[in-house]
Amino acid sequence: MAADLSPKVADGARLRHANLRTALAVTLIAVLFFAGVIAAQFVGDSAVGMSVVAGAVLLFLVFAIGRHLRK
């Protein structure tokens, strides 16, 4: 049986929440990078600081996009 793809009222609320979740996650990455690059300079070892931040974000991207590939 084909899935019912017609819009529903509940879908609107779900979509808004999904949008907000996505936006918050992405904003968090931006804030992390902004604060991370300055904090790394204060700590003194910029290479380690930036590697940790970049690694965390890349892992996030792999998971965030990877789980969508089958949908």
Added chain:
Amino acid sequence: MSAIPHDHLAGHDDAHGHHPTGLMRWITTTNHKDIGTLYLLFSLTMFFVGGCMALTIRAELFQPGLQIVHPEFFNSLTTLHGLIMIFGAIMPAAVGFANWQVPLMIGAPDMAFARMNNWSFWLLPPAAFMLILSFFVPGGAAAGGWTLYPPLSIQAGMGLDLTIFAVHIMGASSIMGSINIITTILNMRAPGMTLMKMPMFCWTWLITAYLLIAVMPVLAGSVTMLLTDRHFGTSFFNAAGGGDPVLFQHVFWFFGHPEVYIMILPSFGIISQIIPTFARKPLFGYASMVYAVASIAILSFIVWAHHMFTVGMPAAGLLFFMYATMLIAVPTGVKVFNWLATMWQGSMTFETPMLFAIGFLFLFTMGGFTGLVLALTPIDIQLQDTYYVVAHFHYVLVAGSLFAFFGGAYYWMPKWTGTMYSEKLGQWHFWLSMIFFNITFFPMHFLGVAGMPRRIPDYAQQFADWNMVASVGAFGFGFTQLLFVVVVVKCIRGDGAKAPAKPWEGADTLEWTVPSPAPYHTFETPPVVA
């Protein structure tokens, strides 16, 4: 974060069932098509502002000696030309295309956050105004190059503070735009449109948006530290206080190299839409194209120091960044191969968008090859800060990004305006651009190899001939772009044949299923993608 069926107005945060007219329409609009138009017109305006600066530079360099501008002003021109073209012309143009096309191509009614979309755009004009205003403050505009390297940027006048502020604002605008695009693509695709069924343009923009999210805050952080060094007594980059100016270069290029891909990936997406349409064949190797774009984006994070081979790095660092940079040629080669394979045995026709796409392919590949030359550390040490570098990045960003944007504009203009553009003017625009572009920038390879440094208003006599040729080409290229303005104005005024819903026989994406011009509201009922 999954694609959820949506109804009109449910998926985004603004009800815009009715809209004001006149100026208020454009100031208050939350409609993605209006905002896309604003972005595109803004970028075209800034393209001409930055272009006028380029022509002043080329006029000064027409012959040796100081003729037209003071050396300090010349330095400001090169700096502001770079900043305006990158942040004012190329990036907003790409966002303009995304605003118009992404919702139409994925079957969404609008962007996810419509009010934020309006705000993203309206941050740009004040930022651009501040950049231009910096010419008129004491000390003049920033003059240390668009890279804002210390110590020059620490010593500069008030113009640099305005530049930093403008960069912050433009960065915030880019981040907001990226959040909107990521959210729209991940959550608002039409039912049945999986990520691996999305048009390539949407894929390239999804990845570009992630790049922007990762690197714009780094730029913001680095210029914030520059600002505190200038005014609040810190010494991040100030050698006099124990800071390290080279550190700024590392942090800046951690932003700066992905930025190059931020400017070129949306162009890849546009080209990937145009070539299959006019070859009348599906894109060859769709999945490999997606993985190639993702690979380019990831690799772009680990190659930044190839911009600074001459600062004094350990040999292991030089080797790592050289090989990592050369590695990018692999996914880029996959893309070029796939575009060529798409054309292979296709029923090709050569309308203006296809001409620009082929021009892009030809010239961008040349820019890519000179990039490989510059990736080789021993050669780069010789060519660092010469006109060879100037030639290289103009082949990538003018013949790459700009040609793709022209191609995209001709491709989608019938959908945007409801009027077919003048094919005759379009063809003239392409051929004159192609010829004058090469007259301008090809000789710069010779100048660079001969040792002419960049960012100088005067030069030795032996560089005179090729500089004269380049200046003639630059003026030809500049005036040719007025043809594009004529084409756009004619389309906006409806001066031309009426465009059908699908003017291109080989086009198969969702935007061609709505009438031309695209109605103010589209996909109020989401389409179902098989």
